[in-house]
Structure formats: C-alpha cells, structure tokens
Amino acid sequence: MGKTSILRRVVLAGATVLAATGFGGSAWAQKTKLTVYTAIENEQLEPFKKAFEADNPTIEIAWVRDSTGVVTAKLIAEKDNPRADVIWGLAASSIGLFASLGMIEPYTPANAAALKPMFKSGKNPETWVGMDAYLAVLCFNTAEAEKGKKAKPTSWADLTKPEYKDSIVMPNPASSGTGYLTVAGWLTIMGEDAGWKFMDALHQNVAQYLHSGSAPCVQAAKGERLMGIGFDMRGATEKTKGAPIDLIVPKEGLGWEMEVTAIMKGTKNLEAAKKLADYSSSLKANEMYGKYYAIVANPTVKSMPVNYPPDGEKMMAKMDVEWMAKNRERILAEWTKRYDGKSAPKAK
Amino acid sequence: MSLAAPTSKIALRISLSRDDLLMRVGLVALVGVLLLIVALPLWALLAKGFEDRDGHYVGLANYISYFSTPALFNSALNSFHVAAVCTAIVVPAAFMYAYALTRTVLPGKWLFQGISLIPIFAPSLLPGLALVYLFGNQGFFKGLIGGSIYGFDGIVIAQVFYCFPHATMIMVTALATADARLYEAADALGASKIRVFFTVTLPGAKYGLISAALVVFTLVITDFGIAKVIGGNFNVLATDVYKQVIGQQNFSMGAVVGMVLLAPAALAFLVDRLVQRKQVALLTARAVPLIPKPKFGRDLFFTAFCTLVSAGILAILGMAAWGSLIKYWPYNLSLTLANYEFANFDANGWESYFNSLRMAAGTAIVGTALMFVGAWLNEKTRGFGVIRGIVQLLAFLPMAVPGIVLGLGYIFFFNAPNNPLNFLYATMAILVINTVAHFYTVGHLTATTALKQIDPEFESVSASLKVPIWKTFGRVTAPICLPAILDIAIYLFVNAMTTVSSVIFLYAPDTKLASVAAVNIEEAGTTAAAAALCLVIVVTSAAVKALHLLADRFLLGRLQAWRRR
Numbered sequence: 001m002g003k004t005s006i007l008r009r010v011v012l013a014g015a016t017v018l019a020a021t022g023f024g025g026s027a028w029a030q031k032t033k034l035t036v037y038t039a040i041e042n043e044q045l046e047p048f049k050k051a052f053e054a055d056n057p058t059i060e061i062a063w064v065r066d067s068t069g070v071v072t073a074k075l076i077a078e079k080d081n082p083r084a085d086v087i088w089g090l091a092a093s094s095i096g097l098f099a100s101l102g103m104i105e106p107y108t109p110a111n112a113a114a115l116k117p118m119f120k121s122g123k124n125p126e127t128w129v130g131m132d133a134y135l136a137v138l139c140f141n142t143a144e145a146e147k148g149k150k151a152k153p154t155s156w157a158d159l160t161k162p163e164y165k166d167s168i169v170m171p172n173p174a175s176s177g178t179g180y181l182t183v184a185g186w187l188t189i190m191g192e193d194a195g196w197k198f199m200d201a202l203h204q205n206v207a208q209y210l211h212s213g214s215a216p217c218v219q220a221a222k223g224e225r226l227m228g229i230g231f232d233m234r235g236a237t238e239k240t241k242g243a244p245i246d247l248i249v250p251k252e253g254l255g256w257e258m259e260v261t262a263i264m265k266g267t268k269n270l271e272a273a274k275k276l277a278d279y280s281s282s283l284k285a286n287e288m289y290g291k292y293y294a295i296v297a298n299p300t301v302k303s304m305p306v307n308y309p310p311d312g313e314k315m316m317a318k319m320d321v322e323w324m325a326k327n328r329e330r331i332l333a334e335w336t337k338r339y340d341g342k343s344a345p346k347a348k
Numbered sequence: 349m350s351l352a353a354p355t356s357k358i359a360l361r362i363s364l365s366r367d368d369l370l371m372r373v374g375l376v377a378l379v380g381v382l383l384l385i386v387a388l389p390l391w392a393l394l395a396k397g398f399e400d401r402d403g404h405y406v407g408l409a410n411y412i413s414y415f416s417t418p419a420l421f422n423s424a425l426n427s428f429h430v431a432a433v434c435t436a437i438v439v440p441a442a443f444m445y446a447y448a449l450t451r452t453v454l455p456g457k458w459l460f461q462g463i464s465l466i467p468i469f470a471p472s473l474l475p476g477l478a479l480v481y482l483f484g485n486q487g488f489f490k491g492l493i494g495g496s497i498y499g500f501d502g503i504v505i506a507q508v509f510y511c512f513p514h515a516t517m518i519m520v521t522a523l524a525t526a527d528a529r530l531y532e533a534a535d536a537l538g539a540s541k542i543r544v545f546f547t548v549t550l551p552g553a554k555y556g557l558i559s560a561a562l563v564v565f566t567l568v569i570t571d572f573g574i575a576k577v578i579g580g581n582f583n584v585l586a587t588d589v590y591k592q593v594i595g596q597q598n599f600s601m602g603a604v605v606g607m608v609l610l611a612p613a614a615l616a617f618l619v620d621r622l623v624q625r626k627q628v629a630l631l632t633a634r635a636v637p638l639i640p641k642p643k644f645g646r647d648l649f650f651t652a653f654c655t656l657v658s659a660g661i662l663a664i665l666g667m668a669a670w671g672s673l674i675k676y677w678p679y680n681l682s683l684t685l686a687n688y689e690f691a692n693f694d695a696n697g698w699e700s701y702f703n704s705l706r707m708a709a710g711t712a713i714v715g716t717a718l719m720f721v722g723a724w725l726n727e728k729t730r731g732f733g734v735i736r737g738i739v740q741l742l743a744f745l746p747m748a749v750p751g752i753v754l755g756l757g758y759i760f761f762f763n764a765p766n767n768p769l770n771f772l773y774a775t776m777a778i779l780v781i782n783t784v785a786h787f788y789t790v791g792h793l794t795a796t797t798a799l800k801q802i803d804p805e806f807e808s809v810s811a812s813l814k815v816p817i818w819k820t821f822g823r824v825t826a827p828i829c830l831p832a833i834l835d836i837a838i839y840l841f842v843n844a845m846t847t848v849s850s851v852i853f854l855y856a857p858d859t860k861l862a863s864v865a866a867v868n869i870e871e872a873g874t875t876a877a878a879a880a881l882c883l884v885i886v887v888t889s890a891a892v893k894a895l896h897l898l899a900d901r902f903l904l905g906r907l908q909a910w911r912r913r
Binding site (some may be wrong): 064172 | 418678694695756759855857
C-alpha cells in the first residue's frame with residue numbers, strides 16, 4: 001500500500017506539473033504568440049507590449065526579460081534550437097556577436113530609411129536596427145559631496161584627484177557590458193597609452209568594481225558611494241525618485257551603447273516578427289523610446305526625459321563597434337591583469 | 349540439522365532474489381534518471397571546457413591558459429579561505445545550537461528551533477541587503493566594524509547567516525538519535541562529563557559533524573549571490589564563473605572554472621565514503637532514546653547562547669523588514685507599503701510569486717518521492733556495489749555545481765534539437781526537474797541518514813517472514829522515516845522558493861519566479877522592493893514550515909510513539 005500510494009503520488013504530481021505548464025493553455029488561440037527576448041527596463045515592458053499590440057491586434061508578445069548578460073548567454077546557449085522569435089531591446093554588441101554566429105535573419109524594416117545611419121547595421125538587408133542609445137555617465141551624489149566638502153568633477157581627468165580616494169564605483173568590464181563600453185570609450189577618446197595611464201590613476205580612487213552596469217549609479221544615488229560611473233537611465237530614474245544626484249557628462253566625451261531590434265533565424269513566426277521589426281523602427285515607436293531615452297534612432301524625435309543630461313548626444317565618443325568586438329578579449333585580459341588580480345580586501 | 353540447513357538456505361535465496369531483482373531494476377532506473385537530470389546536462393556544459401569558442405576541440409588549452417592566469421589562483425585561494433573560515437565558525441556554532449536543542453532543557457525550544465531555520469527561508473539576496481542597511485557606508489551601525497562591509501568580512505557574515513540552518517539541521521539529526529543506555533553505562537562506570545562527551549557524544553555525532561562541514565564548505569564555495577552583493581573586490585571562484593559566462597559569454601572558460609569547483613565535491617564524496625564505512629546504526633531495535641534532564645548551569649549557558657544566536661538572525665531579518673518599508677533609503681526614511689506593490693517594479697507582479705509556489709510544491713512532491721525511494725534502494729539493495737557507488741557519486745555532484753553551470757547545461761541538454769525530451773524546455777516541468785536535481789544532495793543525505801538509523805533487523809525479520817520488501821518499505825520503513833520524509837519535502841519547498849542562479853536561465857514568459865524577480869528588482873535599484881519580495885518569500889516558507897511542525901507533532905504522536913520508552 002505504501003508503495004502504490006507513493007507511485008500514485010508521483011504520477012499525480014507529474015500530471016499536475018504538466019497541467020500547470022500550460023499544455024491546456026492558449027495553443028489554439030487566434031493570436032500569433034511572438035516570443036520576444038529583451039533586456040529593456042522592467043517598467044517599459046507593459047507600455048511597449050500594449051503599444052505594439054494595439055497596432056497589431058493579431059499578434060501577442062510574450063516577454064523573456066533579464067539583464068543583458070543573462071539574455072545574451074541564454075540566446076547563445078539556445079543557438080541550436082532557438083526559442084526566441086525576435087530580440088527587441090538588446091545591446092548592439094550582443095547582436096553583432098549573434099550575427100557573426102549566423103543566428104540573425106537579415107531584414108530591412110519598412111521604416112529603416114528614416115533612421116540615423118549610426119542606428120543601422122549598414123548591411124543590406126540590415127541585420128539589426130537601433131532603437132535608442134545609452135551612455136556611461138557619471139552619477140555624483142551632491143548630498144554626500146556637501147558632507148565631505150568634495151568638489152563636483154566635470155571631466156574624467158578630475159576623477160584621478162586624491163580627494164576622491166575610495167569614493168568611486170564603476171562596473172567591472174569583465175562582468176558587465178556597460179563596464180566594457182566605458183573602458184573602450186576611454187581607450188577611444190584618449191588613445192591606448194593615455195587611456196591605460198588614466199585607468200591606472202583612476203584605480204587608486206576606485207572603491208569597488210561592481211558586477212552590473214546599473215549598480216554604480218544606484219549606489220551613488222543611495223549615498224553608498226560619492227559617485228558611480230554607469231548606465232545613464234538608471235541615474236535619471238533614481239534622481240526622479242528623489243536621489244540627490246547629478247548626472248555629469250565629462251567634457252572629454254564618453255562611451256555608449258545602443259539597444260537594437262533583430263529577428264532570429266529559424267523563427268516560425270517570420271511574418272509577425274517582421275511586423276515587430278517594422279514597428280520598432282516606426283516614428284511612433286521612436287517617440288515611445290524618447291520617453292525613456294534622450295537619444296533615439298529617428299532624428300525627428302526631440303524629447304528629453306526627466307532628469308537626463310541634456311548634452312549627451314554630442315559628447316558621444318566615435319566608437320568603432322567592430323574594433324570593440326575584435327579587441328574585447330585583449331582589453332579584458334589587460335584590464336584584469338592590471339586591476340582585478342590584485343583586488344585583495346582593502347580597508348576603506 | 350545438517351540436512352535441513354541447505355534446503356532452507358535455497359528457499360531463502362529464491363524468495364530474496366525476487367526482491368533483489370526488483371530492487372536492482374529500480375536502482376538501474378534511478379541511475380538512468382540521475383544521468384538524465386544531473387550528469388548529462390552537466391557534461392553538456394563542462395565538455396565545452398575542451399573546446400574553443402567556435403566549438404573546435406582544443407584539449408587542455410583552456411585549462412592551461414586559465415591556470416597560468418594569476419587572477420585564478422587568487423580567486424581559488426580566496427574561495428578556500430572564505431569557505432574555511434565560514435566552516436570554522438558555523439560548524440561549532442551549529443553543534444552547540446543543536447546540542448542545546450536536543451540534549452538540554454531549553455525554555456521555548458520550539459521557538460529557538462524555528463528561529464534557527466529563518467535564514468534557509470530567505471533568498472541569499474536578503475542577508476546581503478540587510479548587511480548594507482546595517483553596516484554599509486550609510487548603515488546604522490557602520491561605526492561598529494572597523495572597515496568596509498564590502499569584501500571578506502561581509503561575505504563571511506552573510507555566509508554564516510545563510511549556512512547556519514543547513515549545518516544545524518544536520519547536527520540536530522545527528523544528535524537527536526542517541527542511545528540512553530550508553531550514557532547510563534558511562535554514568536554507572538563513573539566516567540567524567542568531559543570523558544563522556546569525548547567518548548560517547550562526539551563519536552556518535554561524528555558523521556553529522558563531517559557532513560555539516562562538507563555541506564557548509566561547498567555551499568560557501570559555490571554561492572554567488574552573496575559575493576555579488578556584498579563581496580566588493582574580493583574575487584572568488586563563483587564570481588569568476590559569472591564573469592566568464594554572463595559578462596563575456598565565454599562558455600569554455602566558464603566550464604573550466606565550473607570543473608575546478610567540482611574538486612570540493614569530489615573530496616566530499618571521498619570523505620563521505622571513508623566515514624560511512626565506519627558508521628553503524630545508532631538506533632538499534634533495542635536502543636533507548638535519550639531524554640535530557642534539567643540541569644541549571646548547563647541549561648542557563650545554552651539558553652544564553654541560543655538567545656545570542658537568535659538575536660543575530662532576527663536582527664538581520666528585522667533590518668530587511670524595516671528596509672522593505674522605507675521610502676527612499678537613506679534620504680527619506682518615512683515608511684510606506686508601496687514597495688509591496690510588485691507590479692510597479694516587475695511586469696509580472698505577484699504572478700511570479702504564484703509561479704514560485706507552484707514550482708516549489710511540484711519540487712517538494714516529485715523530489716521527495718525520488719530522493720527517498722532512491723536512497724532506500726541504494727541503502728537496502730544487497731550487493732551491486734558498483735551501481736550503488738555510482739548513485740552515491742551522482743547524488744553528491746549537484747551540491748558542488750554552481751547554479752549558473754547547471755542552468756546553462758540544462759539549456760544545452762534539454763534544448764538540443766535531437767533530444768526527445770526537448771518538449772520539456774521552457775515549461776514549468778523543466779524548472780521543477782532542475783530544482784530537484786540542484787538540491788538532490790541534501791535530500792539524499794537526509795534520507796540516507798534516516799535509513800541508516802534503522803536496524804537492518806527489520807528487513808531480515810520481514811524477509812524471514814516472507815514479506816515482500818516493498819511491503820516492508822510501505823509498512824515499516826517509510827512510516828518510521830516519516831519525519832525525515834517531511835523534512836526533505838520542506839527542505840525542497842523552501843529552497844525552490846529561493847533558488848535563483850540556475851532557474852534564471854530556464855524560465856519562460858509565463859513561468860517567471862519570485863526569486864528571480866527579486867534579483868531583477870534589486871538590479872534595477874529598487875532595493876526596498878527587493879527586500880519586500882524576499883520577505884514575502886520568507887513569510888511563505890515560514891508558514892509552510894509551521895504547518896509542517898504541526899503535522900509533525902500529530903504524526904510523531906501517532907507513528908513515532910515506539911521511539912519513546
């Protein structure tokens with residue numbers, strides 16, 4: 001009796017689990033279910049989905065959202081049997097990697113011609129089209145600065161001043177895409193030799209290299225650190241929530257990255273996927289991106305989200321995306337050798 | 349006599365061999381299941397350690413380049429250092445706490461027992477967040493510690509909090525089953541208290557002590573969540589895996605570090621084998637359970653000790669609870685319930701919480717059945733040593749595997765186009781299977797420990813009465829082990845509620861979990877909402893545990909009455 005009841009329980013449990021997975025779900029529903037992988041911010045998921053579905057009532061978006069690193073790793077791991085139909089909102093460098101692995105279905109969306117050239121892959125047909133650009137800015141906590149009588153920096157060079165010892169956080173480029181674009185930005189602006197020399201000096205003032213691009217501005221916003229180098233939008237939203245921070249665009253210029261849209265090769269919903277790519281490059285969609293980002297793909301959209309640094313776009317470094325991809329391993333190895341290997345716990 | 353003996357022997361062998369055959373078939377099936385859910389997915393990723401990024405075989409090239417990087421050696425040293433320190437703190441503390449719970453007369457014992465479990469109900473994010481609130485650069489007590497909380501100190505404090513219940517649970521099991529006759533004999537022979545402790549108590553708990561040390565050591569080595577939030581620049585092997593896999597999508601190097609991380613598990617396996625060989629059943633059919641008698645000095649000391657430990661645990665939990673109500677730390681400390689409106693921070697809102705409940709329930713049911721029946725087959729099958737060794741090894745593996753490695757391995761294995769099981773991918777079922785596999789080790793160990801304490805006489809008697817072995821299982825073994833079975837189910841449930849690192853790769857649009865949502869919310873900067881979601885998870889698991897204790901009392905009362913004199 002004991003055994004049969006345990007067996008029965010196993011079978012029942014298995015059945016429950018299978019039932020819970022949605023086999024009885026919307027398989028026969030009328031709508032095309034489009035699986036969309038993304039790294040856009042959580043608060044954007046609902047508005048983006050609603051806006052697209054309002055224009056395309058026969059298609060339903062099912063999001064898979066996580067941080068850039070997790071989504072990129074997941075997509076590469078799924079390469080032999082892709083589960084995503086479309087990528088809507090992931091770093092251009094990740095999509096570049098996918099394209100080189102043959103994972104992207106080339107398609108030039110209906111509205112691509114209207115976009116700034118920088119926001120296109122440049123291939124024909126396009127492998128991806130851009131949505132918005134984000135910057136690695138400096139988030140500076142004014143309340144803590146007042147307490148410690150610290151001056152507000154205006155340039156990267158300022159950050160090497162001794163008064164900022166152990167008061168800066170930035171993302172570790174080996175863990176975070178934002179970290180890498182920050183470092184690559186410095187190497188682009190200053191050149192390799194001067195760039196490494198700058199980072200040597202900066203290292204003396206860095207309290208910690210964090211594992212995410214959002215974390216530095218969050219830590220600065222919460223006064224955990226005086227300043228953080230990181231993802232601009234996170235800084236802006238923290239400021240809107242009441243954090244005493246200023247977003248500074250250093251005068252030398254800064255590194256940046258784009259969020260882009262691409263179609264996965266092998267998607268079973270190619271027509272619907274193309275509709276989403278068309279929508280993503282439309283003026284309407286760009287206006288929506290403009291609510292969150294200062295820099296968007298369509299040049300006619302002129303919107304400035306709350307608390308965003310106004311002069312970001314013209315300070316963007318001339319980044320060579322291909323150079324960045326090709327030299328990534330070398331730069332990370334050098335960076336790790338210089339700054340990551342000797343990171344014993346240091347007393348603050 | 350000389351005539352009768354051979355016939356009875358033959359008869360016995362025939363009646364036994366049907367049971368033996370049944371159990372051996374079961375054991376082979378178990379090996380098959382474990383291969384499918386543990387070994388093959390793991391190999392699907394670890395094999396990449398021998399390939400370059402384009403998938404060409406490169407032999408040991410990745411290993412050579414990794415071992416020639418000084419940063420690795422540093423991380424490995426750091427990992428071992430932090431794990432050794434945590435083990436040295438947690439195991440003695442857990443031993444004393446468990447000793448207090450089982451061998452002394454403690455006022456409010458149930459309360460102390462409950463508090464000691466709290467950390468296991470919390471996602472590993474929680475101690476990290478609480479420590480930042482307490483000792484961070486804006487923390488309430490930052491003056492108390494002489495430096496920065498970010499780094500070695502922070503990891504040790506958070507890990508001690510996180511590992512304490514694991515070690516305590518094992519030590520309670522080990523100390524709960526003592527034979528009072530040994531103590532009576534020692535007493536009658538006039539042995540001193542210290543002598544009794546070193547010759548009776550400690551040897552009896554030896555297996556538990558070693559298990560607890562191994563579990564704590566490997567938990568610390570493989571955990572990434574704490575190192576990420578509070579680790580500062582203190583690199584450990586688990587953060588190295590993260591950098592390679594998430595930061596650089598370099599699965600080959602991630603696989604190499606993952607392989608290095610398996611070393612402690614291999615060691616644990618060897619030690620366990622050596623110790624088990626010497627382990628004998630404590631609870632023989634004639635054993636008399638030990639019931640502690642009041643003793644003022646000893647009881648006072650242990651009450652003070654348990655109060656101190658409990659206060660530490662409650663301080664961390666309380667800080668997280670307070671933090672979850674704060675409007676904007678540290679500049680606006682007014683209180684609000686807005687942080688519990690999860691839909692404002694995560695598109696799935698409360699839905700992910702209900703997904704977690706479903707996943708945890710599925711894991712508890714499926715996992716407990718598999719682990720207990722599996723451990724029983726492994727313990728009670730006679731002969732078949734090689735296969736039993738394989739089961740033991742496969743059961744030990746998951747403990748040492750970082751979740752990131754297991755999760756990615758699941759993608760490679762279960763999403764392969766030629767895998768007939770790939771219909772499971774992106775379903776709730778894969779999350780359940782993955783979680784059962786991830787937490788297999790402790791469930792298996794608990795079941796094994798419980799089964800070892802049953803005198804094999806029960807089986808021998810049943811066999812000589814020609815009762816089929818599965819009837820003995822259903823009527824004797826399983827009921828005797830019911831407390832352990834419930835323990836395993838609860839253990840799986842609470843871990844399924846908090847697990848992140850592996851399932852983060854496996855959830856689908858409609859199966860996002862609360863623990864993953866908490867990490868996402870924390871990453872987006874809304875620390876208070878992340879703390880709030882962690883607390884909802886803690887409260888849920890605590891409620892389930894409270895139900896368990898009630899059920900335990902009822903069931904123990906009916907089924908375990910024989911344990912009492």
